[in-house]
Amino acid sequence: MKRKLTRYLAPASLILASLLLLGCGPDANVKKDVELSILTPFDANIIGPESIDAFQIAADQLGYKIKLENINGDTYKTRIKVNLSGNELPDLFFTWGDSDAMPFITAKAVLPLTEAIKSSGFQFSPSYVTPFTDGNLYTAPYTANDTFVVYYNKAIFQKIGKEPPKTWDEFIEVIKAVQGLKDGTYALGIGEKEKWQGDLLYNQLVLREDPQAFQKAMNGEMKFTDAPFVEASKKVQQLVKMGAFQKGYLQMTPSEMNELFFAGKIAMHAIGTWNFNPAIEKLGADLGYFTFPQSKPDGSYMDATTSMFGSIPNGMMVAGKTKFPAEAVKFAVAYSKVVNDLKVKKGQPGWIVTDAKADTPPHPAYQQYLDDTPKFTMTQPWWFGVVDAAVGLPMRDLSQLHYSGTITTEKYVEELQKILKP
Amino acid sequence: MDKVLRDKKAIAIFVVPALLIYLVMFLLPILVTTYLSFFNWRGWGEMKFVGLDNYLQLLFRDTGFWQNVGNTLVLFVFLIVVQIPLGFLFALLLNHYTRGLRFFKTVYFVPMMISAVAMSILWNKVYEPNYGILNQLFQALGLENWEQLWLSDPQMALYAVCFSVAWQGIGFHFILLYSGLKGIPEQYYEAATIDGASGLKATWHITLPLIRDVLKVCVVMAAIGALKVFDQVFVMTGGGPINSTMTVAIQMYQEAFSKMQYGYGSTIAIFLLVECLVIAWMLNTLLSREKIEY
Structure with a gap:
């Protein structure tokens, strides 16, 4: 009986001791269940x-x-x-x-x-x-980092016989030409229900007037009532007055707006590069892209763009x-x-050096964007990203008011100054 | 039964769980919210005591707040004026014409059974200006002039929202009032007919006085529903465009969870609570009258 007991107890003790050693050791080699x-x-x-x-x-x-x-x-x-x-x-x-x-x-x-x-x-x-x-x-x-670009529908541009606009005046001409179609196609898409798409467009318009304006105004070297902000606001007012945006844009979500753009009901959509993915999938060969048009007659500041983060x-x-x-x-x-x-x-830009190579050549519109990217020597983060949410949200409320066309440029820039630099 | 009711321990066993739930789920949050309303707090980090400053800010310096109170009151009036009369009308009709009773009862009550969020998404599609059914219907009828930017036009959006919120609640009032009507003995109407009162006269002199208590409940429920409405308006418009449909409840949400001003958001929550209590009390007082017996 004693011998039998020893026969079972000895290996059991050994196993127990091993387990205890494994569990208590400083470098226990048991992988945790993460x-x-x-x-x-x-x-x-x-x-x-x-x-x-x-x-x-x-x-x-x-x-x-x-x-x-x-x-x-x-x-x-x-x-x-x-x-x-x-x-x-x-x-x-x-x-x-x-x-x-x-x-x-x-x-x-x-x-x-x-x-x-x-x-x-x-x-x-x-x-x-x-x-x-x-x-x-x-x-x-x-x-x-996502930057601000303009997507366009090549089929609509072909119909109106226009090339992607390079200047603000050409941009306005394209809008007028699309409106001249009178077939229910809208010139410019914006989903303003969540209030940020118009805000980003205004940021880009200010950047085209003066890439340093926002930073200077935030530092107190300039005011939000100064020329770059006023000129950019006038351009927003111009777009609103001429009915450039789609019907019901103030309460349309970005995804509802995207649906109209992808369905060929909207000629242009100015927004971040994240939209390349769905736009390529939905519009295929009809998708085109161009850099946001210049505001200054001499073409200056075209090396600057707004971006997602700083x-x-x-x-x-x-x-x-x-x-x-x-x-x-x-x-x-x-x-x-x-x-x-x-x-x-997938042919998209990376942020870590890698040996990976693109499996297939990128969509032509995306390739053009990749070719243009090195030209941007200055990127400015969207304003909302660099201010506190308690300031950013009233700024975006004001932005929606701006796009409703019910506030004058003078009043808008005054309010902007009050919100951002009280 | 009497023995049980005299046993304090037995009473405690039945009452304490419910009381605890009430304390933890209702009273405690109210107390914590009241406490937070005296602080400036972002949801993390240091809480700065500001005394009554949040209340002063809300009542005297926040210009948007009173517009939001105004919007809420428009909704309040709209719900009472639309929901209850329509609910009463449908209840009267079904009380008199029993054909298709089950079908109509279900039809009127279905909106109540569907979630407010789903209903609001549906109404968003109805109001959509490009492919929405409402504008399409007007087009098909040759009434292009009637087409509207239902939710995008700041002058129109509040009424469009009010209509859809009111529509969803009609079924609730209909069921309450229908039950009230069923409780009125038929003999009263027979006696009234013999005395020459039928139709509208009978409705005015018999039906309305006898369902007065039910009507009071309906009015209070509609009023409180309007004051604290959130989900439908939030899904449909988010308070826009340009804050034209912003209610006090949405402002509270935005201050607390978007701007992360928990202290100020709590102040608005306390205002909302007091407002609901005061209006419910006022309505109860105004509509109270001795019970009518025939």
């Missing part, structure tokens, strides 16, 4: 499916599990703020750059990615890794309270690299 929660507002139809697929690819590479949730953009904006207030942020989440990212950083609710980026060995383009004032990096980019890129952040801090920051950086490579393979 599961990361991820929340984004990503819409595959707009930003491309690769931005979503990359999460699983990165997770597989690192051997992590992920719980990914994608929700509607407007809902997301509210939810992530409520999550921040309740200290309930998911392990990884998306943020727009600059002032949108600031609350998370100033609340010390996110982890710096600085070390993870450095130790990854990935070579990021310098503008994507400009350190925050505390010397840290907080976002892992998920896309190249110093803090849009991208993924890691919550400070995550159960897996080391794994989460590693994952954020790995995701950035995977999505970078997938985008490069």
Whole structure:
């Protein structure tokens, strides 16, 4: 009996001892079961499916599990703020750059990615890794910086016999020509229900008048009632008065407007480069692109464009309270690299140096944009991105009023000054 | 039963859970919101005590706020004037003409069963100026002049929103009033007919006085519904264009969750609470009268 007991007890003790040693050792070699929660507002139809697929690819590479949730953009904006207030942020989440990212950083609710980026060995383009004032990096980019462009429908341009406009006067001529068709085609599309599309257009118009105007006005070297802002406002008024926009534009969502543009009911749409993806898919060979027309007769300032972000890129952040801090920051950086490579393979610009090559040649309109991009020596972030939301939202309310045509230029610029530099 | 009702422990067992839920879900949030309304707080970081400044800002310095109160009051009047008379009319019709009763009861009540968000998206499509059914209908009838930018025209948007919100609530008032009508004994109408009162006269002198309590409930419910309306207006217009459909509830949401001014948002929430309590009390007082018995 005693011998029998020893026969069973000895190996059992050995196994138990081994398990204890494995569990208690300082460098226990048992891989933790890492599961990361991820929340984004990503819409595959707009930003491309690769931005979503990359999460699983990165997770597989690192051997992590992920719980990914994608929700509607407007809902997301509210939810992530409520999550921040309740200290309930998911392990990884998306943020727009600059002032949108600031609350998370100033609340010390996110982890710096600085070390993870450095130790990854990935070579990021310098503008994507400009350190925050505390010397840290907080976002892992998920896309190249979006800039402001004008999309157009080539079939409609063929019908009116016009070339893409280079100057403001030519732009107005195109609008008049489209209106002359009298077949229900609208000249210019804008989805102003959410108030940001008109705001971006005005930012671009001001930039064409003087690329430094906004910065100077914010620094107090200029006023928002000065010439560049007034001239840009007059151009908005001109567009409104001549009925350049589609019927019901003040209450049309960007996606409803897109549907009209993709259906060939709108000739031109001035917006960010994120729209290339769906526009290529829906319009195919009919899609054309041109740089926003010049305002100055001498063609100056055409090397400047407005863009999505300035110093803090849009991208993924890691919550400070995550159960897996080391794994989460590693994952954020790995995701950035995977999505970078997938985008490069699709012929889109990347932000990390890579060996990946484009599988197929880009759409001609997109190729033209890629060719034009190096010409921009100055990019200015959209104003909303660099001001606090408490200032940005009244600015956008005013912008919608501007596009309703019920406020004069003088009153508009006065109000703009009051909001941005009270 | 009497024994149970005398047993305080037994009463406590039944009452305490409900009381706790009420305290945690209703009273506690109100107290926390009141507390927050005296602070300047972004939802994180330091909370700065500002005393009554948020209230002074709301009542005297926020020019948009009173416009939003005005919009809410337009909705308030619209709902009472449209929902209750129409609900009463449909209830009267179905009380008199029983043919197709089930079908019509379902038809009137269906909008109440569908979520407000789905309904609002549907109305958005109806009002859409390019391919919306309303403008298409006018075109088909040769009434192009009647076409409108229903939700894009700041002069028109509030009324378009009011109409769709009112439409969704008619079924609720219809059901309440129909139940009220069913509770009136048939003998009263028979006696009235013998005395020469029928039709409108009977409705005025018998029906209306006898469903007065139900009408009061309808008015209070419609009023409170209008004062705190959020989802339908938010989905349809988001308060636009140029804030022409902005209600107090939407402003509260925007201040708290878009601008991240939790303190100021809480102040608006307290205003909304007080406004609802005061108006409900006023309506109760105005509409109170001794019960009529025949």
